[in-house]
Each structure stands twice: as C-alpha cells, then as structure tokens.
Amino acid sequence: MxxxxxxxxxxxxxxxxxxxxxxxxxxxxxxxxxxxxxxxxxxxxxxxxxxxxxxxxxxxxxxxxxxxxxxxxxxxxxxxxxxxxxxxxxxxxxxxxxxxxxxxxxxxxxxxxxxxxxxxxxxxxxxxxxxxxxxxxxxxxxxxxxxxxxxxxxxxxxxxxxxxxxxxxxxxxxxxxxxxxxxxxxxxxxxxxxxxxxxxxxxxxxxxxxxxxxxxxxxxxxxxxxxxxxxxxxxxxxxxxxxxxxxxxxxxxxxxxTRLTDYVQRRHAIADRYGRLLADMPVTLPWQHPDSHSAFHLYVIRLQLGALTRSHLQVFEYFRSRDIMVNLHYIPVHTQPYYQDMGFKLGDFPQAENYYREAISIPMHPTLSEAEQDYVVEVLLEAISQ
Missing domain, CATH: 3.40.640.10 (Type I PLP-dependent aspartate aminotransferase-like (Major domain))
Incomplete structure (x- = not known):
C-alpha cells in the first residue's frame, strides 16, 4: 500500500x-x-x-x-x-x-x-x-x-x-x-x-x-x-x-x-520529478507562486475531466484498487451538512467547488521511493487512458 x-x-x-x-x-x-x-x-x-x-x-x-x-x-x-x-x-x-x-x-x-x-x-x-x-x-x-x-x-x-x-x-x-x-x-x-x-x-x-x-x-x-x-x-x-x-x-x-530542512528538500525533489513525469498528461499540476517556497505537504493534481472518459470518482477508485491510498483535500467546508444548516449552499464559493470536483492528492512524503512514484504515475496513466 x-x-x-x-x-x-x-x-x-x-x-x-x-x-x-x-x-x-x-x-x-x-x-x-x-x-x-x-x-x-x-x-x-x-x-x-x-x-x-x-x-x-x-x-x-x-x-x-x-x-x-x-x-x-x-x-x-x-x-x-x-x-x-x-x-x-x-x-x-x-x-x-x-x-x-x-x-x-x-x-x-x-x-x-x-x-x-x-x-x-x-x-x-x-x-x-x-x-x-x-x-x-x-x-x-x-x-x-x-x-x-x-x-x-x-x-x-x-x-x-x-x-x-x-x-x-x-x-x-x-x-x-x-x-x-x-x-x-x-x-x-x-x-x-x-x-x-x-x-x-x-x-x-x-x-x-x-x-x-x-x-x-x-x-x-x-x-x-x-x-x-x-x-x-x-x-x-x-x-x-x-x-x-x-x-x-x-x-x-x-x-x-533536526531533519525538517531535509524533509522539505526531499518533498521538492519528489514534486519536481512528478512535474516531469506528468507534464504531458491531461492533469493540472500544482502551480507555485514565485514568492513562495512550499513545504509540499500535499501534491494535488486536478483532472482535466473534459479530456477523460473516466469520472473523478472512477479515477480515484482506480488508484485505490491498485493499492495507492490517494485522498481528496478538501471537501469545501460550506458544503458540509452542519454548515449548510447555517444557511450556506452549493454555489456560494464556485472556485472551491470547481476545485473539489477535479482534485486528487497523490502520494507525497519523504519516504516515497522513485519506484513507488513511478508506479503512481503508471497507474494514473492507466486510469486516464481507459
């Protein structure tokens, strides 16, 4: 896993x-x-x-x-x-x-x-x-x-x-x-x-x-x-x-x-490698503002759904069927039932809702090996090619 x-x-x-x-x-x-x-x-x-x-x-x-x-x-x-x-x-x-x-x-x-x-x-x-x-x-x-x-x-x-x-x-x-x-x-x-x-x-x-x-x-x-x-x-x-x-x-x-700096450097190396491996796929990669140096806690891709035959859910489930525990960060808070009871509703914050419909967090942590990263990319390619 x-x-x-x-x-x-x-x-x-x-x-x-x-x-x-x-x-x-x-x-x-x-x-x-x-x-x-x-x-x-x-x-x-x-x-x-x-x-x-x-x-x-x-x-x-x-x-x-x-x-x-x-x-x-x-x-x-x-x-x-x-x-x-x-x-x-x-x-x-x-x-x-x-x-x-x-x-x-x-x-x-x-x-x-x-x-x-x-x-x-x-x-x-x-x-x-x-x-x-x-x-x-x-x-x-x-x-x-x-x-x-x-x-x-x-x-x-x-x-x-x-x-x-x-x-x-x-x-x-x-x-x-x-x-x-x-x-x-x-x-x-x-x-x-x-x-x-x-x-x-x-x-x-x-x-x-x-x-x-x-x-x-x-x-x-x-x-x-x-x-x-x-x-x-x-x-x-x-x-x-x-x-x-x-x-x-x-x-x-x-x-x-004592290893914080090394961890962040490793995360950047993983992110840079993802950027090269995913460059030609119909996914939107994380954009980095020039004023920022991200800690890269997450690596989030957005599916370009118009170019895919599979749905967001189907791609997500395909990852998990292949023992890759992807996740989704985040369900917009205003769409939670507790907050909708306060009067918030779908359509209130469209950019956050659009993002949610397309986003998947793929593996990103300092112990991720290149072989594991290659497998993540291979499975993503399978998921979006079928």
Missing part, C-alpha cells in the same frame, strides 16, 4: 522517546520548552506554546484575540473543518472567502471585495484565517494590508507549511500575522504523533495562549490576584483548557526538527 502521506520515524526518534519513558517526566518536562525553542529558532518568531493539536492551537488563538459572540471569523472553504470550527467554539460566526484558482489559497481579491461589502453592512470580520494549503503560503502581504485597512486580526493556519518560506523568509515568523499555527499530525512535514503549536511575536498574546492551554492556571506571581501562600501555590486567573503537549510528544518533535 502506498499512502498519500505518512510519518518517517528513525532510530533517533525512537531513542528520544525511550529516554523520556525512562525519565520521571512523561507529561510535563524539559523537552516541551526545548521543542518550542527549536521551532522558534527555525521560524524566527519570539514566543511559542506547544499544544496537543493544531485544532487546539486555533481555538486558543481565537480566544487570545478575544473572539466571541457577535464577532465574525472568515476563512477559506478549501481547508479542514477545524479552520472554521475554531470560531464556533468561541460563540462567534463564520463566513468564507473563495479561493484563487491557481494557488487554491484564500483569494486576496475576493477578500477585498467581500470586505468592501461587509463594511457597508457593518459586518466586518474580527479575525481572518488564511490557510497555507498544501504548504504553499497565501499572499500574506496583500492580506496583511487589508487587515491594516479594515482592522481585522490574522491567524495564519500553517498546519501544512512548517519548513516552507514566503518572500524568502520562514513561514511562521508572524511578520504579516498576529499568530501562526502549526500541525504535527503524522502526515504533516514533521510529527509529534498528535500535536500542534501557536507562535507569535506579541508577549501579551503569548501569555494568554499559555494560560489558555493549561486550565487558565498560573504560577507567575505577576499574574496573580493574591500574594503567594507558599511554593505549592497557583491561581486560576482565566478559563482555560487541558490542551498541553506531553514530554513524550515533544521529544519526538525535537528529534524530527
């Missing part, structure tokens, strides 16, 4: 986790700040809070930016539902902005048009969440400029994008955003099993994120309402959650970070 994505676990990773198992710190321990610092050193941000998933990171990022009832969060429909659900967790409302047909990211031009209309209606968003789909960064200069003009905060959902670059700077430096969120799920660029992180350059936001990820509890005397009663003393000063990463997970993350 060839999977569309999977983790790469080395003996060094295993040894790092075993070291924690043999220590006295299975949950909270020294590897968590070490992992946070290793990510900060790579991305160039000032503060990091490691958590148990990117979903949790999105939630506390919204809370740290004081999103709540009566507020709006806008994001892209071409994402996993967590990018939108984080607003609902806070009691806020969600809307979407259609995608750019080349990058499949949130379209700045569509965003600007929607903002103009929203300003007239008195319904501007408090937060916009651009998602760096497949690892390619959004047009953050344009989105940031609109944020300055219309007054919204920005959370970069970089769940796909650690190790990527924008304008030759690391994704995650928060130059154009308030908070950036990463995912370390096993199919992502590096893994901590489950896990995520929020990074920011703003100390006040970092303090809020830290409180929110651990029950709202602090041992920092500067944040307390009353004098310390003893070395055991702590106070709950906010309503937080148990979103903490474990030391076991962090140890794996520290080990994986």
């Amino acid at each position: 060839i999977r569309y994505g999977q983790q790469d676990i080395t003996q060094a990773d295993i040894d790092a986790v075993i070291d924690v198992l043999n220590s006295s710190n299975l949950t909270q321990g020294p590897n968590i700040p070490l992992f946070e610092q290793s990510v900060l050193a790579h991305v160039g941000a000032k503060h990091a809070v490691a958590v148990n998933s990117a979903t949790s990171a999105l939630h506390i990022a919204c809370l740290a930016l004081e999103l709540g009832p009566g507020d709006w969060l806008w994001t892209t429909p071409n994402t996993f539902v967590a990018s939108a659900n984080c607003a609902l967790y806070c009691g806020a409302q969600v809307d979407f902005v259609d995608i750019d047909p080349l990058t499949y990211n949130l379209c700045p031009k569509a965003l600007e048009q929607k903002l103009i209309a929203a300003e007239r209606a008195g319904r501007l968003p408090k937060i916009v969440v651009p998602v760096h789909f497949s690892g390619q960064p959004c047009d953050m200069v344009a989105i940031h400029a609109l944020g300055q003009k219309y007054g919204f905060k920005i959370i970069e959902d970089a769940s796909h994008a650690i190790g990527g670059r924008y304008k030759d700077e690391p994704i995650g430096n928060c130059r154009y955003s308030d908070i950036t969120v990463f995912s370390f799920h096993p199919v992502k660029i590096i893994t901590t099993a489950e896990g995520g992180m929020a990074v920011t350059n703003q100390e006040e936001l970092a303090t809020r994120l830290s409180l929110l990820h651990s029950h709202g509890i602090t041992r920092d005397a500067k944040l307390m309402a009353r004098p310390m009663e003893g070395p055991w003393y702590y106070e709950q000063v906010a309503l937080g959650y148990n979103y903490r990463m474990t030391d076991l997970q962090a140890a794996l993350g520290v080990s994986q970070m």
